[in-house]
Amino acid sequence: MQRSDYLLSQLDVLEAESIHIIREVAAEFERPVLLFSGGKDSIVMLHLAKKAFWPAPIPFPVMHVDTGHNFPEVIEFRDRRVAELGVRLIVASVQESIDKGRVVEETGKWASRNRLQTTTLLDAIEEHRFDAAFGGARRDEEKARAKERVVSFRDDFGQWDPKNQRPELWNLYNTRIRQGEHVRVFPLSNWTELDVWDYIRREQLEIPSIYFAHTRRVFERDGMLLADSPYANRQEDEPVFEAMVRYRTVGDASCTGAIKSTATTLDEVIAEIAATRITERGQTRADDRTSEAAMEDRKKEGYF
């Protein structure tokens, strides 16, 4: 060895691993799709997909499972980003699933379309005959996710069987499936929340404005700040007030909480996250607070 370095930073190693995964799936599956919500993780994933095939275009479409309960800033961002990259966008609509009678809208204070997304997603996968769906989930997010494979098998009901997963060794991924089955692929499995933010800074990626501190009309519920929107089912005893907030995750507007923050730049956001002592899902996602196994149960049904 002539040089003592040949070193790569942690972001370079993660980037190389993710690109390897994306290429492997594009090579071995016939109809992949990339799930794009406009959130930070899927922004990073889409950026990695662009790099994986450059200078050729991304060889698969992206799909947004749209609950209809969106932040307008995120939808605007989604459409712009997709247009820039020249990829095809498929919107799978939860509203359509409701209209078709595939799912029934939840009612009451805690009503959310979060869980309904699973049916919409599985229907869309079946309709478009997708055999691999890239998702931006990370193993550090949640403990059920810590045990999920990079290429994670789903049976023909779209279900995940955590006790019967395929071992993954080295950089070899088993991509064999039968007709009607599919896999979920998680190229960001080994990234942490902070890695994602560091990478967004390094690559100077644009992200929706709701990730930065802004003034918003909110109300408090169960220790979370929810945006005062038509979707939130705000109760009489939940007064609205204005606060300087930002979002740590981007999800369905009815169950995604904002946090009080003054961080208006990427550096400030990163400093805030590095110092935080609460997980992003614990802090801002009502859907994961339902029970200790909330994520595990939804994942088994076919959730992201």
Add this chain to the structure above:
Amino acid sequence: MAMDILRFATAGSVDDGKSTLIGRLLYDSKAIFEDQLEAVERTSADRGEEYTNLALLTDGLRAEREQGITIDVAYRYFATPRRKFIIADTPGHIQYTRNMVTGASTADLAIILVDARKGILEQSRRHAFLATLLRVPHLVVAVNKMDLVGYEESVFQAIQDEFTAFAAKLDIGDLTFIPISALHGDNVVERSVNMPWYEGPSLLHHLEHVHIASDRNLIDVRFPVQYVIRPHKATDPELHDYRGYAGQVAGGVLKPGDEVVHLPSGLTTTITHIDGPNGPVQEAFPPMSVTLRLADDIDISRGDMIARPHNQPRVTQDLEAMVCWMTDVRKLTPRMKLLIKHTTRTARAMVKDVHYRLDINTLHRDEQADGLALNEIGRVSLRVTQPLFVDDYARNRLTGGFILIDEATNGTVGAGMIISSG
């Protein structure tokens, strides 16, 4: 200097404090968040446990919490200013071998936990053997529960001597012994004041500083072709002739201007450009994902290999390998047909022979074995339908490792490590 990544596997059973150790590393490096800790405290209290059971942090699934077991490999993350760490946390009992083999396959380092009161057990030997079989470059024997033996140097020394004697039979690259108490934190993050006789680093200090850069094979150029990039953009004449071969470098250092050989054709050509994720690069080495452009128009497709003319992998349809069998659906037996995935090439393979089954506790070779059952390891000969481009696993984990897939179930049923024939 930028942070790098250390991947390590932890091996041990419930009782030797593995979960407590991981919990302590995560907690002391602030990778455990308040809401996670609160959830664990709640569950501990609900169960009537008198202390907060840090082991609960690593039990992900409902069945695991209910049964108090760990089903599968779980991955954990923490970072210090020097390094990012990825822990492959493998359980001690159910399907232990399969999970440890999986976790160790990508590990730079393995931590084997030994209970200071119990000394070296059969399972400690088994863990050491599996780490060696998977060629984990660095091994740490963490002698835990030193608080329960009065922090006695003689206890630690006896374990170190016994393990060293046993390890001489194995081909262990780098072996380190650290006396710790995961419960009290002795020598985990900070050097312990209770063991002044110990002059080595704390476990975390060792993890932060162990030198891993030279563990990669930077000598034998191996580039398995993963994907051919052809933009076909009629609007952009510049791109019309672009033809790139994408893949992850499995060995060696590639540079523009290097003469390379394409396998299986045997044709030689020159690298003209290397495109990295952020544009052209002057060199590519493991584990970079890059795209090579070559001077000559050779018919190259996925599953092919690019190497150096004077340093080529073996081109063979006959493999000798140590195989770990990973399913209880059926045994691996002679004449069985399977799929083999090796680098980016997938082919059919037939089991020609099972030479012996290895008792991973005693290292005894059972040559009468008629096959391999779940979690058994043995020496196997395979015949493959098309040539593979292979190296000994000991020389390169990426060109020496393969998985076996059962076409009937599509399950991953085996992991193989190639050894020289003879």
